[in-house]
Amino acid sequence: MLELRSITKAFGPRRVLDAVSMTLRPGEITGFVGANGAGKTTTMRIVMGLVPYDSGALLWDGAPLRLEEQRTFGYMPEERGLYRKQPVREQLLYFGRLHGMSKRQAAQRADELLDIFGLTSRAGDKLEQLSLGNQQRVQIAVALMHRPRALILDEPFSGLDPDAVHAMAGLVRSAAAEGVPVLFSSHQLDLVERLCDQIVIISAGRIVAAGSADALRARHAPLMRLDAPAVGEWIHEMPGITVTEKTADRVVFIPETPQRAQAVLQRALQSGPVTHFAEVIRPLSEIYQEVTR
Numbered sequence: 001m002l003e004l005r006s007i008t009k010a011f012g013p014r015r016v017l018d019a020v021s022m023t024l025r026p027g028e029i030t031g032f033v034g035a036n037g038a039g040k041t042t043t044m045r046i047v048m049g050l051v052p053y054d055s056g057a058l059l060w061d062g063a064p065l066r067l068e069e070q071r072t073f074g075y076m077p078e079e080r081g082l083y084r085k086q087p088v089r090e091q092l093l094y095f096g097r098l099h100g101m102s103k104r105q106a107a108q109r110a111d112e113l114l115d116i117f118g119l120t121s122r123a124g125d126k127l128e129q130l131s132l133g134n135q136q137r138v139q140i141a142v143a144l145m146h147r148p149r150a151l152i153l154d155e156p157f158s159g160l161d162p163d164a165v166h167a168m169a170g171l172v173r174s175a176a177a178e179g180v181p182v183l184f185s186s187h188q189l190d191l192v193e194r195l196c197d198q199i200v201i202i203s204a205g206r207i208v209a210a211g212s213a214d215a216l217r218a219r220h221a222p223l224m225r226l227d228a229p230a231v232g233e234w235i236h237e238m239p240g241i242t243v244t245e246k247t248a249d250r251v252v253f254i255p256e257t258p259q260r261a262q263a264v265l266q267r268a269l270q271s272g273p274v275t276h277f278a279e280v281i282r283p284l285s286e287i288y289q290e291v292t293r
């Protein structure tokens, strides 16, 4: 388990991270979201030991993170950083060797990953000959070469078409299924919601919300939607609800209690048929807007 405890960082006079804390658990995927410049890349670089932090602590299984553990982390940097002119398999071997793997271990692992990633037939091609989606697969394969204890991915989905996003999501899931904590940043909120066990939202260097999508939703009052061919003006007289939207055949409202919502349903049934009555599942984008406002 990897923990960030109250990490603070300033570049010159500018504080860019303010008491950033999060816990990354084995086998869990954490999505890291926030506006441009909010501090995601800086946080990830700190986790990888590439940027020093001013105060706070990084813990691994409850003890201060040691360099030899940090070196085992797999990283996909925002600036990517592979060699465009070098063949794919050679790059994997090179990075495996950098991590102290023997030639044989590196060759075995490279071939295994090329197979899993569907890149065996491209093994001898230069990176620049591959599509962006395949180049990003190679990036993540490099991060996985040495069987990392944690995986830190800076925008692994950016620029990918829907098929490549789907394939990459599968790779991230299978990496987590091996029991490693995975942290990735993304601006694609729908994808984050689908893929992640935990979502961490950062705004101007501060964590403003964290938890599962359901837990984040539960912090806000539930929204109910009632569809009925004729929603009358009576809705405005119902006590203990706030109407947020109303048309001739639909009303959306916030009930103070579940009983208040049931009272609305009963009243609607007295007036005629009800075609839909359920809580509105709010998209993550709406929650994001609220907590970063």
Ligand SMILES: Nc1ncnc2c1ncn2[C@@H]1O[C@H](COP(=O)(O)OP(=O)(O)OP(=O)(O)O)[C@@H](O)[C@H]1O
Residues within 6 Å of the ligand: 011, 016, 034, 035, 036, 037, 038, 039, 040, 041, 042, 043, 078
């Ligand atoms: N080496 C540096 N020197 C000075 N300022 C920096 C440095 N690196 C980052 N910053 C500043 O720190 C802030 C956080 O940047 P960071 O790259 O971590 O944000 P981000 O959330 O990853 O953004 P994006 O979504 O655009 O990648 C920004 O204001 C950025 O300009």
